[in-house]
Amino acid sequence: MFPVPAELQSHLEAMRSIVDTELIPLEQRLANEKRFAAIEPALAKVRQKVKEKGLWGPQIPKTLGGMGLGLTEHARVSEELGRSPLGHYVFNCQPPDAGNIEILHAFGTDEQKKTYLEPLARGDIRSCFAMTEPEHAGSNPTWLSTTARKDGNDYVIHGHKRFTSSADGAAFAIVMAVTNPEAAPHARASQIIVPTSTPGFRLVRNISVMGESGDGYMSHGEVVFEGCRVPQTNLLGLEGAGFGIAQERLGPGRIHHCMRWIGICERSFELMCQRAASRNVAPGKPLGTKQIVQAWIAESRAEIQAARLMVLHAAWKMEREGAYAAREDVSLIKFFVAGVLERVIDRAIQVHGALGMTDDTVLAFFYRHERAARIYDGADEVHKVVVAKRILKGYGLEVSS
Structure with missing residues (x-):
């Protein structure tokens, strides 16, 4: 339903290579030193490599030095880069900068674009x-x-x-x-x-x-x-238009977040499967021989696949029909994917046992930082209520509060 063009597939493979070889090795250093500043010099070198390979700013217009990808294409990129907490930053498509780039490009004056947008798009400032x-x-x-x-x-x-x-x-x-x-x-x-x-x-x-x-x-x-x-x-933009501009920023931003979460799910799933296949609970009895672990693996695979298709459909609809037409789809993916994210990370930690609670793997980082997925950009409960009200309206019930 959502084929990946050959050129984009080539870009995704190059991005995965950078994540695997350059960024994942830096995660442990970040975990040990507890300071982003400690790895910034190393990240600056990787950012330069990204620029040289023509992979800089996937969502940034080509006129500003980016790749100029559409929303559905960038959704694929967000998933690939989401496999590492450092991915989006290195490719200059990280929040909140990505959202600020979008609204400055759409609503900024020429002087604002020169002073703020252009250096932000180049990665000179945050x-x-x-x-x-x-x-x-x-x-x-x-x-x-x-x-x-x-x-x-x-x-x-x-x-x-x-x-x-x-x-x-x-x-x-x-x-x-x-x-x-x-x-x-x-x-x-x-x-x-x-x-x-x-x-x-x-x-x-x-x-x-x-x-x-x-x-x-x-x-x-x-x-x-x-x-x-x-x-x-x-x-x-215009005075009094702050709410409208915020909504312009949040719609695509939620799709980016959701695909980033799927990337986190995939990384957590990989770690869970590796652990299940290699960790013995008794001589010659890997964790993966236990039916409950097999169930967690199957459930995770199904939920990740469903989440991915929902997000790609929302992105596809937003590209073709606009943010207003896709508003219900965006609310659906916001709470659904956040729930999948939480469950997959939790299962992966459980399979790792006490190791999963430590910073010896990236799972504890994901658990700490991504619990907020069910809160920011509108709490899950808010999105559920919004969707339910719209559905019930089609059955003749107006719910005001």
């Missing part, structure tokens, strides 16, 4: 996206306290943001802030570009996640804006 606030439910992007008040030719921003991923070391943030407090809920906020060197921008801390405080690209920052003043020319 960025972050500041929307979630500690005082409000992150699944409701219309409920914000951060404000951007006009003063002369500037905006003066006051507010508090949390889980601003990759803020540590980012050159700029794209900030969701209320500029039109009297407007309707979906027209109150705007998106504003804020260089992180601006007085009043402060990274309070890198938030520890399940006992691990990431740095640099792997950080999740708490940020405050204290009288942070930027020119009104830093407004991205």
Whole structure:
């Protein structure tokens, strides 16, 4: 149903080779040193190799130095690169930069593109996206306290943001802030570009996640804006259009995430099968001879395959009919694939026994960092309710809350 063109297949094979030979060997070093900065010099060399091979920025338009792949093609790439936590970063298609590249390309002015988009697409700088606030439910992007008040030719921003991923070391943030407090809920906020060197921008801390405080690209920052003043020319798109721009960013982003999760599933599945075939529970009795382990392997294979086909179908539909037509498909894959991800990683850890709880394999990293898949970009429960309401509407039942 979704054949892979020969050229894309060649690209995927080259990407897999880089992941296997260059990135997977660096994972243990990251696990041992607990600092992304420790492996950045090595990653910079791999990034240069990626550029030389013409594999840089799969989703970035060719005019900006990328491969210019469509959504369905990039979905395949996301799965391949998702096999390592370092994959997307090395190929410059990592969140939040990938989403910021998309919205800057779609809504940025010529000056914004020159100042922010072009160096971001080249990989010269990183960025972050500041929307979630500690005082409000992150699944409701219309409920914000951060404000951007006009003063002369500037905006003066006051507010508090949390889980601003990759803020540590980012050159700029794209900030969701209320500029039109009297407007309707979906027209109150705007998106504003804020260089992180601006007085009043402060990274309070890198938030520890399940006992691990990431740095640099792997950080999740708490940020405050204290009288942070930027020119009104830093407004991205139209004033009051922040929610709409966020939705433009989140639709394709969820597809990218879901295919990345499938890549994680495949890596976890490989490790589970290798362990089942090689680890003896008694002389001459590998784990794979146990029926419960066989059931986990079969269930995982079926769920991964189903998840992949669902995501590719959602990407195919979005490409042909637009984000609005595919909105239900995107909600379905968001909670379904996140559930498959959690189950496959959990089974792989169980097959590894106590080893699976250690950082001697990548499974513990996946378990810590990917539990959030059921929360970010809209909690699973929110997406389930949205889908159910749309289905029930077709049967004549309007559910308002």
